Amino acid sequence: MRIWMGLFLALANALIGAAAAPTTGEVGVLTPEVPNFALLDLQGRMHELRRAQGKAVVLFFVANDCPVVRQNVSKIRDLRERLARKGVEFLLVNASPADDSRAIQKQMMELGVWHLPLLKDEVQGITRKLGVRRTAEVVAISTHDWSVFYRGAIDDQVVEGAGKPQPTERYLETALNQFLDGKPVTLSRTATRGCLLTFEGGDVAENTPVSYSREIAPLLQRKCVGCHSPGNIGDGAMVSYRKVKGMSATIEEVVLGHRMPPWDADPHFGSFTNNTSLAVTEAQTLLRWIRQGAPRGEGEDILETTPPPAPAAEWPLGTPDIVLRLPATQKIPATGVLDYRHIEVRAGNTNEGWVGAIWVKPGNRKVVHHVIARVKNGGNKDHLGEREMYAGWAPGSSQGWFPKGSGKRLPANAVFDLELHYTTNGSEQTDDSEIGLYLVREPVQQRYESVPVVNAQFEIQPGDPDSQVEGMYCFKKAALLHSVTPHMHLRGRWMKFEILYPDGRRETVCSVPRYDFNWQLTYALIKPLRIPAGTWVRLSGGYDNSARNPANPGPDRMIHWGEQSWDEMFLGWYNVTWDLPPEKTTASAR
Numbered sequence: 001m002r003i004w005m006g007l008f009l010a011l012a013n014a015l016i017g018a019a020a021a022p023t024t025g026e027v028g029v030l031t032p033e034v035p036n037f038a039l040l041d042l043q044g045r046m047h048e049l050r051r052a053q054g055k056a057v058v059l060f061f062v063a064n065d066c067p068v069v070r071q072n073v074s075k076i077r078d079l080r081e082r083l084a085r086k087g088v089e090f091l092l093v094n095a096s097p098a099d100d101s102r103a104i105q106k107q108m109m110e111l112g113v114w115h116l117p118l119l120k121d122e123v124q125g126i127t128r129k130l131g132v133r134r135t136a137e138v139v140a141i142s143t144h145d146w147s148v149f150y151r152g153a154i155d156d157q158v159v160e161g162a163g164k165p166q167p168t169e170r171y172l173e174t175a176l177n178q179f180l181d182g183k184p185v186t187l188s189r190t191a192t193r194g195c196l197l198t199f200e201g202g203d204v205a206e207n208t209p210v211s212y213s214r215e216i217a218p219l220l221q222r223k224c225v226g227c228h229s230p231g232n233i234g235d236g237a238m239v240s241y242r243k244v245k246g247m248s249a250t251i252e253e254v255v256l257g258h259r260m261p262p263w264d265a266d267p268h269f270g271s272f273t274n275n276t277s278l279a280v281t282e283a284q285t286l287l288r289w290i291r292q293g294a295p296r297g298e299g300e301d302i303l304e305t306t307p308p309p310a311p312a313a314e315w316p317l318g319t320p321d322i323v324l325r326l327p328a329t330q331k332i333p334a335t336g337v338l339d340y341r342h343i344e345v346r347a348g349n350t351n352e353g354w355v356g357a358i359w360v361k362p363g364n365r366k367v368v369h370h371v372i373a374r375v376k377n378g379g380n381k382d383h384l385g386e387r388e389m390y391a392g393w394a395p396g397s398s399q400g401w402f403p404k405g406s407g408k409r410l411p412a413n414a415v416f417d418l419e420l421h422y423t424t425n426g427s428e429q430t431d432d433s434e435i436g437l438y439l440v441r442e443p444v445q446q447r448y449e450s451v452p453v454v455n456a457q458f459e460i461q462p463g464d465p466d467s468q469v470e471g472m473y474c475f476k477k478a479a480l481l482h483s484v485t486p487h488m489h490l491r492g493r494w495m496k497f498e499i500l501y502p503d504g505r506r507e508t509v510c511s512v513p514r515y516d517f518n519w520q521l522t523y524a525l526i527k528p529l530r531i532p533a534g535t536w537v538r539l540s541g542g543y544d545n546s547a548r549n550p551a552n553p554g555p556d557r558m559i560h561w562g563e564q565s566w567d568e569m570f571l572g573w574y575n576v577t578w579d580l581p582p583e584k585t586t587a588s589a590r
Contacts, residue, residue, distance in 0.1 A: 033146045034139075037126045038258040038514060039093070039119035042101055044266050046494065046513035047091060047119055048257070051548040052143050053465055054087035056179060058172070059139040060154075061132050062118070063096035064107050066195035068136040072154050076138075077113050079173060086180050092118040095127035097200055101268075123283040124199055125256050128206070128291065136194030138172050142179070150175035152190030200284055210289035212241060213299025219282055220244065221302060223261055231311035233365075233395075240304040241296050248294040255283055262396060262519040266511040271526040274398055317359050317400070320436030322347050324373065324416055332367045332422045332429040340421050340563055344376070347414040347437070354407035356440035357400060360393035363432040369421040369565075370394040370520075371433050378411035382452055383473065389450055389573075390416065391435055396519030401438075403482055403528070406446040406577045410437070421563075446577035450485070451475075453539040455570045460559035465546040466493065469570045471539045479531045479576040483524040484510050487571040488541060490517050490551040491559065495541035495572060502534040515541070517551065517565070522575070531576065539572040 038048040049057065060076050062069045073092070080090040092113075094104055101120070108114045121127050130139055140150040155167035175185045199206065210216065220238050227234030236247050244251075254260035255278065263277040278286070289295075324345045332338070362368040371394075374387040382388050390408060393399070402408070420433065455471035486495040492515040499507045510523045531537075547555045553566040561569060 034141050034148060035126075035129065035253055035256055036146075037129075037256040039121055039126070040266060040268075040513060041117050041119050042105055044268065044496075044511050044513055045117075046258070047117065048514070049141070049146070050550070051465070051544065051546070052089050053546065053548060054084075054089045055143055056088045056149075056176065057141045057143060058088060058090045058176070059093050059130075059141070060090065061093050061095065061127065061135050061137050061139075061194075061197070063094060063135045063195060063197060064099045064103055066135045068158055068194045070111060071158065072136050073111055073113050073116075075154050077116060079176070080116065083176060083180075088176060088180070090116065092116055093121055093127065094118060095121040095124045095132075095197060097122075097124075097198065123280050123287065125283065125287050127197070128199070128287070129252075129256065132197070134192045134194035134196055137192040140172065140175060140179070148188075149179050149185050150188050153193050156190075158193050200281070206288060206291070209295065209297065210285060210292060211299065212289070212295065212297050213301060215285055216244075216289050217241070217302045219286060221306070223276065223278060223282070225303065226309055229308040232309070237308070238303055239308060241301045244303065245294050245296070248290045252287060252290045255287060258514055259516070262516065262521070264512045264514045264516055264519070264521065265523050266513050269508045269511045270523065272510075273524045273526050274522075314361070315359060315436055317357055317436070317438060320359065321439040322349060322437040324418065324435040324437070326418070326432060326434075330420065330422070330431040330433075332364075332431060333424060334426055334428050335424050337564070338422050338424065340419055343418045343420065345373075345416045345418050347410065347416065349410060349414055350412060352412045353410045354440040354444045355410050355437045356402055356407045356444075357438040358391040358408075359399050359436040359438075360391055360397070361434045361436065362393060363434065364429055365395075366425050367422045367429045368393075368431060368433060369423045370419075371421075371435070372419040373435055374417045374419070375411065376415045376417050378414070380409060380447075380449070382449070384452060384454060386452075387417070389452070394520035396521050398483075398522040398524065402448040403446070403480075403577055405442075405444065406448040407440045407444045408448055410439075423565075445580055446480075447580055448575070448577050450573040450575045451479075453537060453572050453574065455539075456561040458561070458568070458570055460491065460543050460545050460568060462556050462558060463546050465544050465548065467543045467545060469541055469543070471570065471572075473537050473539075473574075475531050475535045475537070476533060477578065478533045479578050481509065481525065481529040481531055481574055481576050483522050483575040485520075485522040485573040485575065486512050486515060486541070487520065487569055487573075488515055488517065488543070489565050489568045490553060491543040491545050491549060491568055492517060493542045493544040493549075495539065497572060497574070498538040498540070499529070499531065500536040500538060502532055537574055539570075541570060541572075543568060 036050045038046050040046055076090055138154055139148055142149055152171060154172045156169040157164050157167040171187060171190050178185050225238050228236055228238045230237050238244050261276045261278060263275060326343060360371050362371060372389055373391040375390055380388045453471045453473045455469050458469040460467040484497045494513050495515055496511045497509045499509055545552060545555055545559060559568050
């Protein structure tokens with residue numbers, strides 16, 4: 001035992017230094033309020049601080065092969081088993097760039113803590129924000145006001161140059177019990193005895209000036225200005241350094257919370273052509289600049305000197321061949337809950353044809369919640385026996401040309417049912433939404449279709465933070481998968497698209513661990529996937545019907561399928577092309 005302890009301390013002393021002295025923004029200062037953040041665990045589940053269900057959240061910072069972590073992680077496991085029922089949630093956080101998921105999982109199995117939730121802070125954002133410099137530090141957070149009531153070491157067992165067989169002071173456990181009993185925490189800060197963390201670029205990089213003109217402004221122009229500019233959808237036009245400086249605290253908050261840029265797919269599954277997320281290095285640079293006080297520095301401000309992007313053209317794909325127009329301007333009252341409107345619109349085409357692209361143009365984005373077009377007579381039906389969703393739009397929807405050589409059949413003298421959902425905004429409004437159809441001139445070899453996977457029989461219990469639902473569909477003939485589209489309402493939390501091949505293989509096509517109802521995104525695959533005949537696809541997802549869900553309109557209600565946003569839907573589309581029989585290949589004619 002003494003020999004083992006001597007070897008352990010020798011290794012620990014090589015890795016452990018004296019704790020940093022408390023300074024503003026560094027280790028040693030209790031944060032008045034921990035900002036909201038969202039991080040993925042090793043199973044691809046998103047953990048958001050503000051959705052924690054208990055009275056307290058304890059973060060334990062780890063890295064592989066640190067002897068102090070290896071000795072202490074079982075203590076976190078034991079505390080979790082004793083205090084979970086009292087409302088304490090324990091989360092391990094790994095911010096080491098050297099540790100990949102496979103290596104982390106292997107070590108957790110070795111240590112017998114594979115069941116503990118471990119979050120990967122890949123951009124090191126929350127680690128730096130909290131000023132954590134060493135592993136084995138714990139940060140205990142009250143969910144009442146998100147303040148830190150204890151941070152430091154778990155106990156006093158390991159110190160520089162020595163180690164006790166057993167701890168005599170259990171700092172974390174004492175602080176938690178005092179907090180849970182409603183008593184003042186007598187010792188809220190202790191020195192951390194852990195291994196120094198390695199940060200991207202080294203510790204010096206944190207204080208190395210980030211150039212606004214060379215790094216930040218071009219980054220914002222690439223990733224943000226397209227929406228955050230005059231006349232476009234994003235709030236707060238990024239037109240100058242002064243404007244961005246005033247938004248910097250908000251930018252930090254939405255990046256840490258994975259709310260911006262609006263992209264919710266797990267980066268570990270699939271590659272997508274329309275990925276708008278920040279790369280790890282981009283997020284690190286942006287957050288580091290904000291932590292430095294968002295300095296202006298020298299150089300040109302391209303946000304001020306470069307003309308902002310013009311608002312989107314009326315018809316970004318060019319003039320449509322056919323425009324579906326409402327027969328009369330729709331009037332939307334100032335207040336109230338409105339039923340869906342179903343309006344018949346004729347395409348005016350005399351011949352059958354093929355449509356290669358559709359562009360839905362919402363007339364009044366202040367009140368248009370969604371627009372859906374279905375062919376009433378002579379159109380295709382989906383596998384549920386319903387009329388095919390021919391076109392659809394909601395905030396964040398992706399639009400454009402269908403895959404080359406494919407299209408949607410347009411029957412002669414087509415009659416469409418336009419489903420319009422309006423939400424009132426306090427003043428009377430009008431709407432003249434339109435849908436543009438673009439005919440295909442060359443022969444069509446494949447039919448493009450959005451295959452729905454639906455479960456309408458679910459039941460969500462009041463207060464349930466993760467009510468799980470799933471649906472299945474079998475492809476009886478081969479298809480080529482191009483994209484997937486999840487759809488839930490305000491309680492939607494996560495959704496996953498999987499393929500179960502006939503040979504037994506299982507593949508996750510896309511995982512959306514943080515579903516956001518405000519952005520109805522389609523995830524377009526860079527490389528389409530071949531779906532053999534006999535393949536089953538599985539759609540799974542979860543709903544947060546708890547009070548911690550900030551969008552929840554009523555956590556005390558039992559929830560079922562319904563059309564309105566305060567009801568729920570469980571629906572996802574596998575967007576595919578099917579090969580057409582040779583006699584069906586044709587081009588369009590008006």
